[in-house]
Amino acid sequence: MKLETSVPGSHGFRAKAVDNMIPVLSQEELPNGVNVVTVSCDGYDELKKLPKVIEYHNRVYGQTGWNSDKNVAYYRDDAQLARCHRHWSV
Numbered sequence: 001m002k003l004e005t006s007v008p009g010s011h012g013f014r015a016k017a018v019d020n021m022i023p024v025l026s027q028e029e030l031p032n033g034v035n036v037v038t039v040s041c042d043g044y045d046e047l048k049k050l051p052k053v054i055e056y057h058n059r060v061y062g063q064t065g066w067n068s069d070k071n072v073a074y075y076r077d078d079a080q081l082a083r084c085h086r087h088w089s090v
Helices: 044-049
Strands: 026-029 035-040 053-056 059-067 072-076
Touching: 035 053, 035 059, 053 072
Parallel strands: none
Antiparallel strands: 026 035, 035 072, 053 059, 059 072
């Protein structure tokens, strides 16, 4: 296996950030059929910045908890959610 590297100043490998995405640590189905997604969360200030609702593999999950000992936040697909409609007036 060949490992490719980029030399500083070269125009080789580049990566770009993807907006509106967060890394998922895990996804599991509980015995009662509820799906749970776990994401990294290093503290309460970071928890407040995380989205309240995410979509993962065509399912919608609501933020339902945080474990400060494990530094993770939880999203469940059985969270009570409501769609917000914005009406713009001229």
